[in-house]
Amino acid sequence: MSNLNKNLSIALRNPFKFYDYARAYFNYKKTVAILTGTSLKEVNNFYHEIFSSHFVAEIIKKSKCRSGFSYLTMLTPFRAPTLYVLCRILKPEVLVETGVAQGFSSAFILYALEVNKKGRLYSIDLPNQPGQEIGNKTGWLIPDSFRKRWELILGPSKEYLPVLLKKLNRIDFFYHDSDHSYENMVFEFDCAWHYLRREGQLLADDITDSLAFDELVRNKNCTFRKLFKMGIACKK
Numbered sequence: 001m002s003n004l005n006k007n008l009s010i011a012l013r014n015p016f017k018f019y020d021y022a023r024a025y026f027n028y029k030k031t032v033a034i035l036t037g038t039s040l041k042e043v044n045n046f047y048h049e050i051f052s053s054h055f056v057a058e059i060i061k062k063s064k065c066r067s068g069f070s071y072l073t074m075l076t077p078f079r080a081p082t083l084y085v086l087c088r089i090l091k092p093e094v095l096v097e098t099g100v101a102q103g104f105s106s107a108f109i110l111y112a113l114e115v116n117k118k119g120r121l122y123s124i125d126l127p128n129q130p131g132q133e134i135g136n137k138t139g140w141l142i143p144d145s146f147r148k149r150w151e152l153i154l155g156p157s158k159e160y161l162p163v164l165l166k167k168l169n170r171i172d173f174f175y176h177d178s179d180h181s182y183e184n185m186v187f188e189f190d191c192a193w194h195y196l197r198r199e200g201q202l203l204a205d206d207i208t209d210s211l212a213f214d215e216l217v218r219n220k221n222c223t224f225r226k227l228f229k230m231g232i233a234c235k236k
């Protein structure tokens with residue numbers, strides 16, 4: 001069963017999850033517009049820009065070549081395409097992400113940086129992951145032409161994230177999609193929030209796995225929204 005079908009069948013069996021999914025699906029453009037103070041028309045244009053791009057067609061083609069890899073869930077509008085839209089609106093210069101795997105999120109972020117003609121993405125993932133030995137190098141989906149704006153750091157975020165953030169000193173955008181344990185999410189959010197500039201954005205996938213995102217937005221001065229499993233917090 002594909003990830004999309006799995007998510008849908010979980011959502012259909014659980015009315016609360018189904019409600020959350022439907023709410024995100026019907027409101028994601030309005031949510032992004034409100035959070036970023038951008039007009040709905042402009043937000044619409046950015047979503048149109050990404051979905052009509054050759055880039056998405058290329059990503060689908062490339063991911064279809066690898067059997068067993070499901071690209072459909074990441075293409076849900078309020079997942080990777082929303083990363084693209086937020087980066088087009090915010091035009092961040094220094095971005096950090098944890099959790100790369102095949103590189104879906106990294107590729108959408110890097111495409112936005114290409115179109116913006118500015119910005120650099122620093123990504124952290126573990127070395128020696130299953131499948132890498134047969135040539136599935138971390139970030140294999142990322143087009144070669146985007147890699148000049150990308151730096152990949154291989155190692156646990158617990159060790160490498162503090163060092164990276166200290167070196168960068170200030171960041172505009174942080175995306176968490178690595179180990180979703182409560183301890184690791186709290187650790188990454190605390191580190192990233194300290195270096196995030198005012199009006200910068202912290203995003204996290206799978207926020208329903210623990211209470212870490214809820215605690216963050218309760219304790220920090222920020223505006224935030226949830227799009228099903230994705231949380232977006234803007235520092236005030």
Ligand SMILES: C[S@@+](CC[C@H](N)C(=O)[O-])C[C@H]1O[C@@H](n2cnc3c(N)ncnc32)[C@H](O)[C@@H]1O
Binds near residue numbers: 155177178184
């Ligand atoms: C859900 S996948 C990331 C998917 C990716 N963001 C995408 O859109 O294609 C999670 C990734 O986090 C990495 N990871 C897990 N624990 C980690 C840790 N402690 N530090 C850094 N990366 C970690 C895994 O190796 C895996 O590649």
